[in-house]
Amino acid sequence: MARADLSYAAAIVGACESNEIGYPEERGPKVTSLQHHIEAIKNVSDYTGIPISDIEGVFSAGWSSELCEHLGLRPKYIDTTAVGGCSFQIHCHHALAAIYAGIIDIAVVSHGEAGWSYRGQTGRGGGGGEVSPGYEATAAYGTFGAPSQYSHAMVRHNHKYGTSPEDFAHISVVTREWATLNPRALMFSKDTNPFGGPITVEDVMNARVISWPLTLFHCCLVTDHGGAVILTNPDIARSLKSNPVWIRGAGESMGHSNMVEMADFTATSAQHSARTAYAMAGLSAADIEMAMIYDSFTITAGMTAEMLGLAPRGKGYTLWKEGHAAPGGRLPINTNGGGLSFNHSGMYGMQLLVEAYRQMSRTAEDGVNGIEGKQVDASNCIVNGTGGTLSTTGTLILEADDA
Amino acid sequence: MAYDKPIPRKGQHTKPFWDGAKEGKLVIPRCKECNRVHWYPRLICPYCHSMDLEWIEASGEGWLYTFAVQHRAFGPWAAEVPYVTAFIDLKEGDRMMTVLRGVDANKPEDIKIGSLVKVEFEKADEDTYIPFWRVVGDV
Numbered sequence: 164m165a166r167a168d169l170s171y172a173a174a175i176v177g178a179c180e181s182n183e184i185g186y187p188e189e190r191g192p193k194v195t196s197l198q199h200h201i202e203a204i205k206n207v208s209d210y211t212g213i214p215i216s217d218i219e220g221v222f223s224a225g226w227s228s229e230l231c232e233h234l235g236l237r238p239k240y241i242d243t244t245a246v247g248g249c250s251f252q253i254h255c256h257h258a259l260a261a262i263y264a265g266i267i268d269i270a271v272v273s274h275g276e277a278g279w280s281y282r283g284q285t286g287r288g289g290g291g292g293e294v295s296p297g298y299e300a301t302a303a304y305g306t307f308g309a310p311s312q313y314s315h316a317m318v319r320h321n322h323k324y325g326t327s328p329e330d331f332a333h334i335s336v337v338t339r340e341w342a343t344l345n346p347r348a349l350m351f352s353k354d355t356n357p358f359g360g361p362i363t364v365e366d367v368m369n370a371r372v373i374s375w376p377l378t379l380f381h382c383c384l385v386t387d388h389g390g391a392v393i394l395t396n397p398d399i400a401r402s403l404k405s406n407p408v409w410i411r412g413a414g415e416s417m418g419h420s421n422m423v424e425m426a427d428f429t430a431t432s433a434q435h436s437a438r439t440a441y442a443m444a445g446l447s448a449a450d451i452e453m454a455m456i457y458d459s460f461t462i463t464a465g466m467t468a469e470m471l472g473l474a475p476r477g478k479g480y481t482l483w484k485e486g487h488a489a490p491g492g493r494l495p496i497n498t499n500g501g502g503l504s505f506n507h508s509g510m511y512g513m514q515l516l517v518e519a520y521r522q523m524s525r526t527a528e529d530g531v532n533g534i535e536g537k538q539v540d541a542s543n544c545i546v547n548g549t550g551g552t553l554s555t556t557g558t559l560i561l562e563a564d565d566a
Numbered sequence: 567m568a569y570d571k572p573i574p575r576k577g578q579h580t581k582p583f584w585d586g587a588k589e590g591k592l593v594i595p596r597c598k599e600c601n602r603v604h605w606y607p608r609l610i611c612p613y614c615h616s617m618d619l620e621w622i623e624a625s626g627e628g629w630l631y632t633f634a635v636q637h638r639a640f641g642p643w644a645a646e647v648p649y650v651t652a653f654i655d656l657k658e659g660d661r662m663m664t665v666l667r668g669v670d671a672n673k674p675e676d677i678k679i680g681s682l683v684k685v686e687f688e689k690a691d692e693d694t695y696i697p698f699w700r701v702v703g704d705v
């Protein structure tokens with residue numbers, strides 16, 4: 164069904180190019196793809212009189228995270244759809260929908276491709292072979308992979324709030340408790356994995372050190388996973404044999420792309436994506452009955468609980484340590500056993516969605532509260548994904564049909 | 567001994583930094599409009615979006631913001647474990663990543679956030695002097 168109400172819902176108010184197009188080398192130095200992007204954005208900002216800092220949505224063929232970081236933007240809408248030459252028409256379509264929906268008022272669609280200057284080199288589009296200055300600034304120091312980065316956040320949290328790695332170990336212990344209720348979880352039992360079954364804080368602290376203070380049991384699994392969800396409109400949703408779970412709120416944001424740009428190592432952009440989602444839902448953190456929180460590491464989950472307002476700053480870990488997040492607790496968290504003990508394939512956001520749907524649609528195992536198809540006595544669920552190095556966040560507030 | 571760690575590939579927007587490093591100087595970008603420094607180098611000031619930028623010689627001093635001890639690494643760094651990585655707050659503002667020197671990786675509890683640190687450069691090849699930071703004072 165075409166949406167007639169989207170026509171006239173947005174306008175293009177300026178269109179500019181970068182300073183040196185064509186064969187820049189005939190007039191001066193080579194131009195990088197990043198430079199094409201930044202110059203064009205600066206030029207269209209000047210042309211329209213719209214300050215760059217007013218841009219709320221960034222649309223590009225794969226560059227949006229780097230562009231936002233380079234520009235110091237904290238966007239509310241990030242789109243990196245990269246489907247070849249028509250990407251930019253599609254970006255306009257997506258921006259139209261986002262503006263119509265009231266998610267953003269000002270969007271930039273940006274293109275930068277050093278197809279000639281960096282010809283013959285592989286990489287993004289025609290402008291491959293370039294070095295990102297953010298990467299260049301950190302490449303010498305032998306940090307590789309997520310654990311080597313996230314450990315710095317744990318140390319800063321411990322310093323700032325007087326917390327300890329033991330406090331965060333409780334997150335692993337409680338999440339494992341949930342895994343022992345989920346037969347699909349890798350760590351369900353000693354039968355599913357030699358390291359499976361219940362664990363203690365001592366087990367977590369005595370495990371092999373990966374990146375101090377993170378031990379192996381502070382870190383997520385590495386597994387395979389596939390998943391998919393379907394969304395549709397309310398009329399169709401009510402006509403199906405499956406149970407609908409409603410999206411009551413949604414928000415997104417980012418803080419940085421490279422960790423060296425993270426302003427406060429104890430805070431993520433989940434505070435912003437959650438604020439948007441709560442406002443859309445007309446709910447506050449006090450209304451939330453269960454949570455699915457990305458737990459690539461214990462620090463990720465503990466810190467994110469604070470960002471979602473589920474606990475005061477510096478106190479996120481207490482949800483687990485005091486048993487609130489555990490089976491039978493007042494605020495169940497990561498009921499599938501989490502990335503720590505269920506499954507983590509690298510990008511864990513789909514696992515969060517599948518589990519939230521299972522609980523909200525009553526298609527999970529009968530659980531500890533004696534409710535059919537539910538492990539929890541919850542009618543709503545906040546779902547928060549975290550990407551990169553505590554970089555990017557997306558928050559959903561889902562609600563059961565029988566809420 | 568020849569430098570055996572990964573040497574960053576240099577882009578085309580960072581030459582003044584590497585030129586400075588060769589002379590033992592920490593050279594970083596500053597915005598002529600709002601006067602704030604930033605790291606890593608940008609094509610545009612990330613604070614006020616002016617493109618009128620300059621390179622300045624920084625003091626080469628800062629404070630330890632946070633750190634971690636790497637017990638697992640890849641490539642040549644694997645031979646160095648455990649070693650301490652850190653983020654440094656520059657006296658002029660903004661933050662750099664580094665491998666921290668002047669500390670004992672086996673005694674992380676003795677490493678103090680807020681310690682005074684100073685930059686030093688190690689020759690990696692003719693054109694590349696890598697900045698490392700060393701703890702030189704207490705909190």
Ligand SMILES: [Zn+2]
Nearest residue numbers: 597600611614
């Ligand atoms: Zn500025």
